[in-house]
Amino acid sequence: MNIAAETLDLHLRHTFTISRSSRSLVPVVLVTLSHQGVQGVGEASPSTRYGETPESVLSFLRNLRFPQEPEVGTILDAVSRDAEGNRSAQAAIDIALHDWSGRMLGTPVWQLLGLPAPVVRPTSLTIGIDKPEIMRQKVGEASAFRVLKVKVGTENDLLLVEAVRRVTDTPLRVDANEGWKSKELALEKIRALEGMGIEFIEQPMPAACLRDMAWLRERVNIPFIADESLRTVEDFPQLREAFDGINIKLMKCGGLRPARALIDAARGASMKVMLGCMIETSVGISAAAQLLGAADYVDLDGNLLITNDPYDGAAAIDGLLHPPTGPGIGVRPRSIA
Ligand code: MG
Numbered sequence: 001m002n003i004a005a006e007t008l009d010l011h012l013r014h015t016f017t018i019s020r021s022s023r024s025l026v027p028v029v030l031v032t033l034s035h036q037g038v039q040g041v042g043e044a045s046p047s048t049r050y051g052e053t054p055e056s057v058l059s060f061l062r063n064l065r066f067p068q069e070p071e072v073g074t075i076l077d078a079v080s081r082d083a084e085g086n087r088s089a090q091a092a093i094d095i096a097l098h099d100w101s102g103r104m105l106g107t108p109v110w111q112l113l114g115l116p117a118p119v120v121r122p123t124s125l126t127i128g129i130d131k132p133e134i135m136r137q138k139v140g141e142a143s144a145f146r147v148l149k150v151k152v153g154t155e156n157d158l159l160l161v162e163a164v165r166r167v168t169d170t171p172l173r174v175d176a177n178e179g180w181k182s183k184e185l186a187l188e189k190i191r192a193l194e195g196m197g198i199e200f201i202e203q204p205m206p207a208a209c210l211r212d213m214a215w216l217r218e219r220v221n222i223p224f225i226a227d228e229s230l231r232t233v234e235d236f237p238q239l240r241e242a243f244d245g246i247n248i249k250l251m252k253c254g255g256l257r258p259a260r261a262l263i264d265a266a267r268g269a270s271m272k273v274m275l276g277c278m279i280e281t282s283v284g285i286s287a288a289a290q291l292l293g294a295a296d297y298v299d300l301d302g303n304l305l306i307t308n309d310p311y312d313g314a315a316a317i318d319g320l321l322h323p324p325t326g327p328g329i330g331v332r333p334r335s336i337a
Contacts, residue, residue: 001035005061005092007054010279010306014138017129019153019179020049026279029057029089030310033096040100040328041311043287044092045251045278045302049228052088060089072097076257087231087254088278094255095287095329102328109290109329113260116293118323122146123298123316124173126305129154132163139168145319147171147199149299153179158192165196173299175202178228183212190220200297202247202274203227213242225274225297232258236265245272245296250288251280263294277302286313286324286331310334 010026031042046052060083067074076094083090098109110118124147127138135150142148150164153176164172174193180186186204193201200223205213207228217224223244230239231252239246248262266273275288275295280302288300300321303309313324313331324330 001033001066003061003064003093003096004032004034005029005058007058008281008308008310010281011308012279012305013307014128014130014305016279016305018151018175019129019177026306027054028279028281028284029054029061029092030281030283031061031092031096033093033100035100036104038100038103040096040098040103041283041331042092042094042096042099043281043283044088045280045284046088047251047278050087050231050252051085056086057089057092060086061092064093072101076255080254080258083254088251090254091250091284092255094257095250095283098256098287098290099328099331106327108325108327109256109287110293113256113290115260115263115291118289118292120320120322121292121295121298122319123300123321124149125301125316125319126151126175126299127164129157129160132160135160135163136167139164142319143168145170147173149173149175149202149301151175151177152189153177158189161193161196169197171197171199173199173202173297175227176204178203178206180204181206183209183216186212186216187219190216190222194221198222200225200244203229210238210242217242217244223272225272227276230262233261233265236262236269240269240271243271245274247274247276247299248291249276249278250284251278256287256290259288259291263291267294272296274298275300279305281306281309282311282313282315282324282331283329286311286329289314289321289323290329292321292323 274297
């Protein structure tokens with residue numbers, strides 16, 4: 001089994017600002033795995049929030065030792081054992097292996113995972129933090145989307161939501177990215193958001209503030225979705241008091257197999273499943289789209305925010321995410337014009 005990995009700088013359409021950072025280039029690592037004449041592709045979009053960089057991903061991949069007679073389950077077991085702190089690198093291997101298996105068998109990955117077939121679903125588009133007039137312009141450009149996600153967690157955040165609300169009556173999702181540091185501040189912000197057509201709030205407070213978020217949840221009517229508080233299935237049991245649902249991202253949990261386990265955990269606890277992403281190419285997004293049949297909320301817009309996607313696969317057209325077709329994760333290299 002041969003693995004090749006290369007870093008690619010993704011160019012963003014708009015400088016992207018959330019509560020903790022601002023950027024216009026996002027480096028990802030693309031992985032190609034070849035065995036028995038068949039190739040599978042995978043992707044890592046490392047996040048400094050979780051202590052990863054392209055260099056740490058490449059180093060993790062260089063140090064991997066595969067069993068002699070590779071079997072997908074055995075390899076994934078081996079990779080996951082050492083993957084703490086390297087979940088996006090683990091995801092790259094997990095995605096490439098699932099893609100490779102699906103292509104070997106002529107089967108889409110959702111079927112390998114025993115999930116319902118993906119269907120066309122509305123996805124939200126994220127409007128990063130910006131000056132109110134720029135945010136209004138971005139909302140205008142996003143008029144096809146049936147739901148928008150607004151990043152908050154800075155001082156003027158309510159003004160920004162109001163600015164968006166003035167120009168659209170589309171339902172809004174709000175993502176605070178841990179930006180509200182005290183429960184009193186969060187309560188004040190959320191009370192102001194009630195009645196503004198907010199579908200849910202992602203991660204109102206820092207990941208570890210589970211007690212404070214449970215306290216808040218008793219006092220407000222907008223559902224909470226766990227993002228930074230949830231990485232892998234080990235984090236799940238502590239979240240039930242604080243959240244109504246979980247945001248599953250392949251890059252946080254380590255790929256499709258761990259995501260499948262999280263879906264089962266959420267269902268078992270009657271919690272909602274949101275599918276999310278980092279800034280990613282169509283490789284990561286098409287892999288996540290294999291889980292569409294099991295999702296309550298879809299936020300797979302990472303490949304829409306970039307201008308140099310090297311692959312075609314899952315694509316949002318007029319605000320609807322069309323799942324990829326074909327074996328594996330269903331991507332093909334984009335032909336260069
Ligand atoms: Mg989030």
